[in-house]
Each structure stands twice: as C-alpha cells, then as structure tokens.
Amino acid sequence: MTNEIAEYPNTGRFLAGRLRHAMTSREKSVLEGLIERVEVAEDDERILSRGAVCDHSTMLIEGFAVRTIDENGKRYVVSVQTPGDFMDLHSFALKRLDHNLVAIGPVKIGIVPHTALAKLMDEEPHLSRLFWFSTLLDAAIHRQWILKLHQLKASRRTAHLLAEVWQRLDNVGLALSDGFASPLTQSDLAEMCGTTSIHMNRSLGELRRKGVAEFKRGRLICDNRAALEKIGDFDPSYLYGSGALAPGSALDA
Amino acid sequence: MTNEIAEYPNTGRFLAGRLRHAMTSREKSVLEGLIERVEVAEDDERILSRGAVCDHSTMLIEGFAVRTIDENGKRYVVSVQTPGDFMDLHSFALKRLDHNLVAIGPVKIGIVPHTALAKLMDEEPHLSRLFWFSTLLDAAIHRQWILKLHQLKASRRTAHLLAEVWQRLDNVGLALSDGFASPLTQSDLAEMCGTTSIHMNRSLGELRRKGVAEFKRGRLICDNRAALEKIGDFDPSYLYGSGALAPGSALDA
DNA sequence: CGCATCCTTGAGGGCCATCAAAATGCGTGG
C-alpha cells in the first residue's frame, strides 16, 4: 500500500483492496495522469452542488466527505466517502447530480476534467469497466444502508456504520489495528444513521456499555471487531473486496 | 409510446421518458437484438439469486419485481423494478450480485447474454454510456429511498413510494390518468417502506382519510396528484426525466 | 481564560412493532 501511494500519490487508493489488483501499472499511470490539479477544502465546505452543471469529476485523495440532499431547509446525509473514492465520477454521465458533496474535516481532492474522461472511455475499455464498477459499488453500499434502515434500530445501525467505515479504511490502508481515526463527530454519525445527535450519543453509550466499541472525537476504539460486526449485522461482501461476492471468488452457486 | 412497443416489443420501454430520445433507431435495433430469448416467471419466483455467478442480464419487459436481501431468515426489499428496467445490468460488471431479484405477480423478462454485452461495450460506445446511465439512475433512486427513510414517517414514505411508482410507470407509458394498476399488495408496499403490513394498512388509511389517495388490491386511485406528491415530499428530478436535473435542461447554475 | 463546539443526561410524548383476532374478497371444486 505504501508503495502504491509513493508511486501514485493522488490515485493510489482507488479501488485498493478491491479490483485495483486488476489494473496494470500502465493503467495506474493513466489514471494518475487524469488528475489535472489537486485542491483542498476545509471542513463543511461544499465541493459540489446539486443541479450544477459540472465539467469535471473529483477523486477524494485525503479526508472524508458526505453526499447530502437539502430539503425543507434541512440537510440529509445519504452517503459517506472515504479516501480513494472517485466521489462524483457519475457526474460524467449524469451531467447534474441529485445531491451535494460536502467535506467533513479538511480534504484534499483531485480534479479530473470530463474531457479527459471522455477520451479515456474511448481508449481504455478496461479502465472504463473499472470506473463503472466503482459506481456500482456505490449503489451496493446504498442498498446496504436501505437494508439496515429497514432492519436495525439506531444503536445497531451505528455499529454497522462504524464497521463499514472501518472496513473501507482498511481496504485503502488507513485503518488502525483497533479502529480508525477520523474527523467525524457524533453529529455526523447521527446524520448518516438518520437519527438525532442526542440519540446517537445514547446509541454510542450503549455500544460502550456493552464493551463493543468506543467512539470519542472521531476515534473508534474497538478490541472486539467480531462483536461490533455482529451487533451491526455487518457482512463485508457488499463492498466486493474478498468474500463470497468477490469478482475472483471460487464460490460458485 | 405504442409505436416504440410495436417496433421494439422487448426493449421499447428502456429509458422511455428519460434518455431514450437520445438513441438512434439503429441503436434501438441493436438493443432489441440483444434479447436472446424471452422467459416468463410467476409471482414470488426468484429470477436471480444473490451470489450466483451469472452469464446474462435481464430486461424487465412486463410486470414488477423487487430486489431483496435475506438476512437472519427474513426478507428485506431494497428496490422495486418496473417495466423497461434493465434489472441486473450491473451483474455484467459485478459478476455476482449482492441481492436477489424476485417477481411480483407474473412477469415477462428478456435474457441478454453477457457475451453480447461485452461485444456491445466495444462496438457501441454511445449505447454503453446509456447503459451506464441507467445503472446510475438506480443509484439515484436508492439515495432517494435513504433520504425518505431519514426524513419521513411511514405514511408519508408510502405517499412517496406511490408517487414514484406512478411516475416511473408514466415514463414508460403504463400509468393511468388517475393512478396505476399493479399486482402490488399492501404487504409488498410495507416491505418497500420498511414497515409492517399492519402499519402500512394504517398508513394507507391515513392517506385515504385525508382524501389524498386510495390503494386497493394493487390499484392506486388518486385524483389529486399534487397533494400526494406534496405529502410524500416527492420531487421527480432524481428520476432524470424532465426537470432541473434533466440531461438537456437549460437550467444551469 | 473566555468562547465555541461537542458531548452528556433527563423528562414527556408520538410513532410504530408486536401480539391477537376478525372481516373481506377471490378462486376452486363440489
């Protein structure tokens, strides 16, 4: 992982732990070359607005972001992005997005002009397939959020979210052995879980009292990952890393 | 619309009301030619199973289907499909799906071999883009479901779902002037809204008492569409038909 | 060391799951 970041500082985490191994080093270079420039944004800064026509897509190089939809004066979070995510690749095909992208904490982003993407679509069919794959991954994560909203009460949904973020950071080499560090507040977690920050505080308290996980100022500490994943009914297959759904899995049905 | 179905009986509803107008008649023929054979399935029949390796994708020609995920012996619905949907186009890139596809009522489906899709990806870049677009539409719908789960109580979520299905059927020419007909039961609606059939019954009762909509045995009757959409906080833009997010919209920001 | 942000705790009430049971409509076969 450290090698990848050294060689491809802006895109070395794209699909890491998933299909990155299917990329040739030439393709990795092509991808790295897509980044026209690197920008930074600060906490709560809007990276992209719903409905805006955009001529570029954005790679999340460092930091966290959320996709939000504003309605009736309130902000709702429908998704979270971690480093290595091609956050709004889909704006290339949709032209206008149905949601906003907002930085959580300071972020570093790579700007990819749509003209460069269009060229790549013509010349790099394999890479194009991987780009498509990465947007399908987003949809799979969405489905899992819907499932958990249907299935679990808030404290268990919280466990699922923490397990998911931990796993996604693990995929890109940014997890710690006992959890992860982030700029996420309890209020952020609440918005992702569709609950209030007050209830999120109680949910986290419940997880702490059960000895499952502790979350303090963005830092998850958990020395029993299996217990956390069990409470959250978390099965990482939908992230399409290793496991039953992995593209290269031999587990045929 | 009737013309399209006469000319392209199996695929005439694909992206109808959305980007179908961007397809040339040659492309429409190519698409129609992808259907290797047509099959039927009966109510509750599983069309595709999670984790199964599949060598084809499925166009929903007639009828309804849901995407489900089973966990702990219970079935959860994360998505609904209407005629014209390329239901599991994403299985082409994902190889194994994270969910099942289950027929609601009798359905007619078109089978598209992945080998044909692979060929098309090479030879038809524009059509490929439209295929990608259609999977991005699914993701946008997922996001809206997450939003509504965060935002609305069950009766209003029900209104949103009814408004969405109505609009999607409208897009493909299958809506009625005062609602739609379907094989959906109250129990099906409940699963889609993440509630119980008992509470769905009370939610529908609330909508009926408010004079907003009536749902009886799969038939939605509504003579005040604006009221229904208002209660469900329904804004059709996320379906990328006409409106602020439409690909050809002049509403630039 | 003052201020802003974040976290924590308590009380009251609405939404909705669950258990229980009954009524309605529909298709089948007698």
Added chain:
DNA sequence: CCACGCATTTTGATGGCCCTCAAGGATGCG
C-alpha cells in the same frame, strides 16, 4: 350456486424506540 380455503385487509391494545425540548458538562482553541 354455494361451500370452502386461502390470501389479503382491517381493527384493537400494549409497549419499546426515538424525537423533542431543556439544560448542564467537557474539551479545545485563541
């Protein structure tokens, strides 16, 4: 045509989850 079985729809009562309002405590930064 009616009897019957079955799925679907409807209604009531109880209790848990979680929203809301309210207030207090902790943490970090200038």
